[in-house]
Amino acid sequence: MSVSLLLDENLSERLLPLLSDRFPESGHVRLLGLGGADDLTIWDRARADGDLLVTKDEDFLRLSMSRGFPPKVICLAIGNAGNASTAALLLDHAAAIEDFSNHPEAGFLMLSPGAKP
Numbered sequence: 001m002s003v004s005l006l007l008d009e010n011l012s013e014r015l016l017p018l019l020s021d022r023f024p025e026s027g028h029v030r031l032l033g034l035g036g037a038d039d040l041t042i043w044d045r046a047r048a049d050g051d052l053l054v055t056k057d058e059d060f061l062r063l064s065m066s067r068g069f070p071p072k073v074i075c076l077a078i079g080n081a082g083n084a085s086t087a088a089l090l091l092d093h094a095a096a097i098e099d100f101s102n103h104p105e106a107g108f109l110m111l112s113p114g115a116k117p
Helices: 015-019 039-049 059-067 083-092 094-102
Strands: 005-007 052-055 073-076 108-111
Touching: 005 015, 005 039, 015 083, 039 052, 039 059, 052 094, 059 073, 059 108, 073 083, 083 094, 094 108
Parallel strands: 005 052, 052 073, 073 108
Antiparallel strands: none
């Protein structure tokens, strides 16, 4: 079963084609009509669809700690990285993301450039 990512609006929807070979069922909040939606609406959508929520917004980490999971949250500590760098970070850590998805006790994963996959 493939891992499905839901990209928050602080990430570009242009990442989807760059990720499609490894994460083919992934989506973006704007493409789902959720642009400008509050965090809880996005949280509920990711939970309902079984997606891993990918964001740069630390508010989702706080939600993860207060509400538990699902959804599981991947937080990217990348600043204003471009799409190619962001996609490379996710693809370089694809195996770790898949392990995280299946881990029964992990609710969030922090990824940053330079961290070992």
